[in-house]
Amino acid sequence: MLELTAGLPPMMLLNPMMRRHAKALLAVVTALLVVTAILETHESYVNKLKDEFYKEHMTGPQAVINSACVLPRYEPYDPSIMHFIKSWPKIDCGSPQPPLTYVDDKGYLHINKTAVPKLKYPWEKLGCYHYEIIRLKNDDDRIKLGPGKVFFDPERLPHEFSVVRCLEEPRKKLIYETGYAQIKEMPKSLSNKSEAAARNGRVNALIFVFDSMSRLNFIRQLPKTSKFIQERVKGFVMEGLTKVGDNTYPNMLSLLSGFSASRYRNEKALRPFWGNASAPRGYFDDLPALWKNFSQNDYVTMFSEDFPKFTAFNYNAHGFKVPPTDYYMRPFWLAMENQKHRLSKDFRCYGNVPKYKFLLNYVKDFVCKMQKEGHAFFSLTFLTHLSHDHINSIKIIDDELLLFFESLEVLNVFRNSVVIIMGDHGNRFDPIRGTVIASSVQKSDLGELAQESTFGSTLEEAELLMTDSHLVEPLVDEDEVSLFVELELLLPSPRQIGGSLRGASSPQLGGNAS
Template sequence: MVGLLHSHTLKRRQSICRSRTIVMSFIANSRIPRRCTNAALTLFTVIFTLVLIIQDGNLLFDEPGRTAQSLKNHLMLNWSEPPIIFAKGAPVCKVPQFHPLDKEIWPYYRAPPSEIHCKRRQEPMSYMHLETSELEISSRAYLYSCFAEDLLRDGDNGVKFVELRPLFVGRTYLEQRTGVQAIRVTCYNVLKILTYSHIHLVAPKLAPKKIANALGAAPKKRRNVFIFGIDSLSRLAALRMLPLTYKYLVNNLSASVLRSHHKIGDNTFPNLLTILSGNRKKHPNDIHSSQETHMCDKWPLIWKRYAKEGYETFYGEDYPKFATFNYLLNGFINQPTDHYLRPFWLAVESSMVLRSSSLLCYGITPKYKLQLDYLRYFLRRNSTDPYFVFSFLVEISHDYQEYVGAADQDIVSMLELLREQVLSGETLLIVLSDHGHRFDPIRRTRQGHVEERLPLLAIATGDSSQRTTLAYNSNMLTSHYDTYEVLRSLLPARSRPEQTEFGINILDNLVPSNRTCSQAGIPDLYCTCTSQEDAGGFDEGMAIDLAQRAVGFINSMLQKDYISSSACSRLSLKKIASMFLIGYEKVLSLETSPGNALFELRFRDWNDQLEEPMFSRINRYGEPCIRSQTLRKYCYCGR
């Protein structure tokens, strides 16, 4: 192991040895009894070794970037990965199994921060008490003139502020208003200069018709549905970044975490659309090409079915720029759910406060906490109506995967509020992601290639029979179509939509051991099932030839499109980044210039005809200059 240590670690060890020599010399020249010498040296060595371990996690990890936090995470992971046992025979699909901190990913792994630090740019002067609908103005504002304005939705991509009214030091009760999900507080000094501004979430007043429906539609108690999603998070990444959350789900909520759960599309949109609507397209990545200019109001999103059954509905994403139904789409004409956080987040994103805030912060508060705080309020309310919640955190994991670890304890705190509801059978809890990380450096490894296709899915139910079924299915091949079938199954028969071609209700039905990716609706490109077939080897000459052919294919796609042909640069092969085998398929990663784009090509035979679905972009790209969902990942803007 010494031979593997980095030079700075060796220097620290050498320092300990020199210090030990000095201590030995001191002891030899002193009058310390010989019987104490060995004990003193042993104690000295133990203390300095512990100091070395604490100060430098590299001692045990032997790779750059390892920290004491990495070691802590590594030790916490040991409990969570029991061996897979197949009670009724092994499935045909065998997904490769990796340790969450396999040595292959050490050079790329960044330990999550303990918290997100938000610099104080202005003194807080207002506080919203959601439980009592009271807005509190701090005593430090007594020399200022403060006002409140209601924030209203103005289409799905705009907001407007209405009804300016004065505020005074102390608490003011805010009457709930229909369509008002947030308010803005502003304070001015004696010179009428704006000195303070903050936007607060508030609880909206449900429309009278909605309340009447809710009270009359469902006399029988219905099970709540609470879906908590995090963007770009594989199951193994959840183990690395959210060990407390993972542990709480399994140990305290008896959740089953599905270990062979697959995505069915490239990015967020096709995957979430499948979860929420059972999208029946065989190639869900293509949906933008036919519905790009349409609004989403007529789409068969399942929360509509729950709303008709008297459920109070919630939908919130914290990153409006990349919102599922607004990124390359036009969103909704009408507000889609009772609680809808998009107007709030649009106002936050365009505020002066955000422009002066730290990364991932709004003022002194991490942005993810704003959504979690509202969810905590939602769960504490004394509401008699059943609810359907779909909350999706995006920003904290979309661009910087390690930052999601800062939310670990806060997520656990929210889950603690759900524990009694879940274990009593009152609420079904689903914690999920759309896909693994597509652009993190780990994606360049074999493990990252597999992880990107295996998003997190954990389901907790209070029904013992369903727990048994889920435990069995946790080792079977599943997809987002199955998640939709779970949501469909909880509806009464009169509101239940037609079953999908690919999905299985994994709460109540066992997944067949002979299930294939095709049967689960998983395109070949995203299928990680391995086979005993020989994939053959890599011939360097053939690899270069294929890489050149791949770049030519990309250029031809760009050239055939009128807009991209004039907006995008012609690419050339810079280098082959990596080559590896997965089951019976070969994976070739290549880098192009200009732009240093990394593409991954998955194929079976050197002479395979190239098709667009065989390609994946595996590093980040900037703001697009073309609208095409298919071509934008290949385009380097500028001729």
């Protein structure tokens, strides 16, 4: 028997059951070897990228911005990335519904008589109603609509946020739906204080954040807007502004509070994901946010974002129990996402209106009211929907953004305000990330500070922001976020909120704006 089996392969010596197990084991070992090889290849590729990066960009005098730090210099149209720069389809809302209503500049709702003939139903059989959008108490994720009220053309919309619907009677078939966001009247006490602050020379602060936008991609995709900021209003480019975390939350946390998400995990104000007595799990009401500093110095405050599912403080959390600023647009966006009649073929639209227009119109209306009535104000605007996923998608609104910033110029915003245009981080999803340049600029944010030179002596502190257009101090320096500190310097009496001021050991929290 031994002589008969001596020349057979080891597998043949096993019974059928053992052979099956042996084959399975062999398959697992082979798969592990393949995965290991892939990981080693990827690691080798990453190391090669790093070597090329340092060799090409981190040596020699051309790489030195100043003595504090050595940063690479890139061209926005470097040949190595140009094949990633492509055209992008323009927004086409189509005609899911005629533009049946509009609101004039005095807040009156009208029937658009030119659209009536386009209806498939007799006008006499239609009933149109407006509904107040109501934020539920202590809830940042849910809204409800108030009772529908028949409107007569024209009629003043009485609410900050409204939904308008037209139904075919008597079947109550929905044929038209849209939303309107207005700038509500503020309490008299806030109005008086903010007017006094403006008369005393307080400087307004406006921050515009483009999600996933690096400085180079801003130049490539929004050339008209970029040229306006740098040449028309003489904006300063912060070439060394860098991110401190992978996604929006840690970067905006540092910008708005002076805290590092990882370092201050045990602070009372930064436990929304872990929960504490005064701020139940997932809420950020105790966050010592920058808008509180301005609110305590008698500013009117505003916070608006355009993508309710993925906002800075609601993604994997619950946002704020109490509205964090005097003007807060989130309830409007939640209502628009819940629309039953948004039948546009383009996901970038609500009905027949592009989503970005709701955001830009609201911000423009807010700034216009603040400037014309003479209020000191702080605003934070976050544009995510058109810039987050793809590097090329934002280019389709370059003309509209140019018109928007030109409208701010007409309102003299750049003469009595610090305007910061920035990204929270570079792109995280587009294929361009595989290039040497993109792997570096993904860590760098867009940072431009726009102002005209007419501030005069009332803005001596603000000059700290302008001393070197090559801002190379990292966003977080130990306990301190430099941009957060410099914004605080615009205030006459900065509070020790967060970890921002030197020597501040713990937050001294102020109340929420309401």
